[in-house]
Amino acid sequence: MITDIFSKTLGGLRKDYFIRNLIIGIVAAVLAWLMIDTLEARATTPKPFWNLVIIKGFFIFNGLLYPYAKYLYDYVWEVITGDAVYVYSINIITIWFKLIARLMCFFFAWILAPVGLLILYFKNS
Known part of the structure; x- marks a missing residue:
């Protein structure tokens, strides 16, 4: 039962699609991590340690959920x-639109990914 749910949701994406978007999500999380470290190094009053842990954990979490959020975006776009x-x-407006769409998928992955996982579950059932 549980393995069936996991195989239909977490294993429901094509491997090449999943790996490509997972790499994009991890790269975005690493860039956000480096940005936080750079800003924190230059700050006059450092933030508490646990605030940084929570913020960095949020970015890692979004990076891991990004493939499923991107799947939802692609699914809605296809509909x-x-x-x-x-x-x-390909012009600057197209590139800008794609970049903004992917950043929105990354930053709202914690909201979009559960919906994408539900779609994967029902699509693979």
């Missing part, structure tokens, strides 16, 4: 566009 194929040139 909206359907089978239509859009051909457009």
Whole structure:
């Protein structure tokens, strides 16, 4: 029962999709970690130790949940566009939109990932 739930949710993504998005999520978490360390090193009044642990833990947690949040984003995008194929040139606006969308998926992964896991569960059932 429990293994069935885990295989349908956590193991429901294609391996290449999961690994690619997990690497992106971990890179984003490491960059956020380094940004926190840099800002904390230059701060005149350091933050309490446990505040930093909670913030860094939140970024690691979001990095691990990012593939499922990105899956939800891709699923919703596919529902909206359907089978239509859009051909457009890569310009700064397209890159900016993709970057903002991925950052939103990363920062709200703790909200989006459970919905993505539910979709995976029902899609793989």
